[in-house]
Amino acid sequence: MENTPLLGIEHHIYxxxxxxxxxxxxxxxxxxxxxxxxxxxxxxxxxxxxxxxQFSCYVVxxxxxxxxxxxxxxxxxxxxAESIVDVIDAAGLKSVNIVxxxxxxxxxxxxxxxxxxxxxxLVLDGLPYWNMEQGxxxxxxxxxxxxxxxxxxxxxxxxIPTWEDAKAKNPHLTKDAxxxxxxxxxxxxxxxxxxxxxxxxxxxxxxxPKIKAPxxxxxxxxDTLRRTEDLAHRDIxxxxxxVIENCPGQLNTYQPVALADAISLFLTSEMHxxx
Numbered sequence: 001m002e003n004t005p006l007l008g009i010e011h012h013i014y015x016x017x018x019x020x021x022x023x024x025x026x027x028x029x030x031x032x033x034x035x036x037x038x039x040x041x042x043x044x045x046x047x048x049x050x051x052x053x054q055f056s057c058y059v060v061x062x063x064x065x066x067x068x069x070x071x072x073x074x075x076x077x078x079x080x081a082e083s084i085v086d087v088i089d090a091a092g093l094k095s096v097n098i099v100x101x102x103x104x105x106x107x108x109x110x111x112x113x114x115x116x117x118x119x120x121x122l123v124l125d126g127l128p129y130w131n132m133e134q135g136x137x138x139x140x141x142x143x144x145x146x147x148x149x150x151x152x153x154x155x156x157x158x159x160i161p162t163w164e165d166a167k168a169k170n171p172h173l174t175k176d177a178x179x180x181x182x183x184x185x186x187x188x189x190x191x192x193x194x195x196x197x198x199x200x201x202x203x204x205x206x207x208x209p210k211i212k213a214p215x216x217x218x219x220x221x222x223d224t225l226r227r228t229e230d231l232a233h234r235d236i237x238x239x240x241x242x243v244i245e246n247c248p249g250q251l252n253t254y255q256p257v258a259l260a261d262a263i264s265l266f267l268t269s270e271m272h273x274x275x
Contacts, residue, residue, distance in 0.1 A: 010024075013091075020068045023058070023059040024091075027052075028056055029056065030091075031267065033100075033104075036104050047257075050260045050264070062107075063075060070187070070188065088111075088118055093118075094118075096120060098119055125250060127229075129208070134228075135199075163178055208236050
């Protein structure tokens, strides 16, 4: 399913570190969407047609991504979380449900742990629930080899693939999606690297027991992040856990219909009110 343009009302939230773009569509209980590193708010477009009929959907371009400004300094995940607290405040929301994907799930979890009064419930897709030592190994074995362009910046960043190379890796990729990804990459490749460094050096298990909001943990059945799903489920006391079939990674990319259905069911059930 293709991502679709976001229709609704656009807001620009100005902070000391730059502007954050927020897009609102729909009406009802508020739901805030946080994307992963290397994507943008547009990644949620394929599920908003359904969810915006039930909820007020607030879609963020995280700092350094797409329409939002690149901050003048490196960000930790705690910095990202504080930027989202500012977004919630600027939007006039007293309490909000947060849906996060991968790094967006980590940021959502940090907000819930540090500002529990702001978070009604969480839906976390592919939460990376690693500790500092595991994260270091993941950085060295998985993330670091991705940065093969050694000429564009003072440190290696991801290369911008040709259409042929990108299509070979992802047979379902469209040329428009490839062009759009390359536009994002041209702007933010260095920022993406710094953000991956930040997320792979964060101790998530130290945070899990502090999360009190009702939480739906979602994982694709072949997502490598499933290695720590049982630990996350154990530590986050008010969590329920579900695995989505035929999905190797982010649900909004591979199984958007199943993701929209899971979000809708959870946010309209009694579970998400047990705060």
